[in-house]
Amino acid sequence: MKLSDFDFDLPDDLIATRPVKPRSAAKLLVAEGDRISDAVVTDLVRWLRPGDRLVLNDTKVIPARLFGERFRDGETGRTSSKMEVTLLEPKADGTWQALIKPLRKIREGEMIVFSDALSAVLTAKADGQAKLAFNCEGDAFDEALAEVGRMPLPPYIAAKRPADLQDHQDYQTVWAQNTGAVAAPTASLHFDDALLDLLKQRGVEMTHVTLHVGAGTFLPVKVEDVTTHKMHAEWGQITEKAASEIAATKAAGGRIIPVGTTALRLIETAARDGGGAIQPWVGKTDIFIYPGFQFAVTDALMTNFHLPQSTLLMLVSALMGQERVKKIYDHAVQNRYRFFSYGDASLLFPDKNEHELKTTSDLSST
Structure with a gap:
């Protein structure tokens, strides 16, 4: 498995340097198996079912x-x-x-x-x-x-502009609680209070876990054989309450959908250490997820669009398959989705997803 297998051409003007306002107005690419749909983040309620559970990383970014x-x-x-x-x-x-x-x-x-x-x-x-x-x-x-202190914006944003006071709000999730990250769990930046209320009305459950994202998340892969790459370690915790909630959802037939690769890496670490079952966990994880990985807990993923040749792109490829991801990213570039930390989002279902096509107005009136 070569590093070049995870490369793609990205126009520089698709790299977002500011988020859209409001947060939930960002574009959302939904991939259900081989089917791709274009939406906005508020439309999450159309693809999620009552009883699904979002796993949210509640780490708080310090002005590092x-x-x-x-x-x-x-x-x-x-x-x-x-x-x-x-x-x-x-x-x-x-x-x-x-x-x-x-x-x-x-x-x-x-x-x-x-x-x-x-x-x-x-x-x-x-x-x-x-x-x-x-x-x-x-x-x-x-x-x-x-x-x-200033917010530690990713290198591809910091190279274009300095961090300012607005980033103290923009580069932080609305549920940030546990201080310790030096990079944001960026898929979560798309959520605002209005969207959270809609999801709760829909019957979507939410569980908080903590993974303190480190600066190593931006380190490039320097080996051609990606299987020999060594991941940076990051501290995380899944409480007994969080593990019980995730296990209960799985037992009831609901889907576990981590918001962001950090939440996914954490729950898969805990499941790997638990023999395939989610369990309370605390420590440092250096789990490296690339094609061939067997997911124990994750049923789908919400995530942003990632750098060429990055470990995050490899993780997404492990979930969806390399050929599918190439088509997804080709579609994103052609349709001018915004990339990276302040960019747009994707909702990825490895298999065909039978969702109810309810509109946001239908849901807000229920």
Whole structure:
């Protein structure tokens, strides 16, 4: 299985740099086996049945991009160097793994000042990454970070524009709760309160799980034989309540539909460790899903459109089949769907889906 098998041509102007307003007005490509339909996200109620269960990732993105200065006293006086820091993940000892630009201009033991309330000392650097010890922790750290930090937009957006205050709202789900992600579960960004109400009226159930999405989600695959690729590990948790809800839905004949690849990877990790059955789970997962993977829990998937040659595209191909995914992405490009984190969405059923063609107005009046 070659990396080139997962390549496709994507016009640059289809890469979204802002989400549509309202969130649920984004386009939705629905693939039911080999059948493709064009819709909008609000139309989810047409394809989901009473008793289906959406699995939602409730991780909360931190404003992980920081800009500060390193000061150094020397023979010629005091000098400074501007530093850009992207936090990656907290460590057990209270420090943070981070990327620093330019890393070569700071030594171990030196401090970066971000504001009067927030600074950090470089305690170690290796393999192009740094370890930072901040001057505060807990609520004080969260408050200081919220004051000066910017949302860590994906590289393909950050290359076109800087993050701004609007991204603090746009790059966060409406149900975000557990702080720890440095990238958003982007399929979930399409949901707003109005859509959630419609789904509840439809009888669609929802379960929250947590997977803290790491910056590694944007790392390219560098091996030609994709089966030898090593995934980054991300921390996740499925509570006993969440596992029970998912198991009950499966037992009753309902469908489990994760919203986003992060939720899918987490529930499939728990099922794999549980011998094929969903169970409470906590820890780090580095599960790599590519064609040939046997899904234990997932019946369908809602997800955005992913980068060429990415592990996320491989995951979608594992669920739908490589040839189907090529047709889906050809259709998306030809019909000018918007791609990546702020782009449009897809709803993917591996098999033919017999759905009721109820309109949104029908449902809102029931």
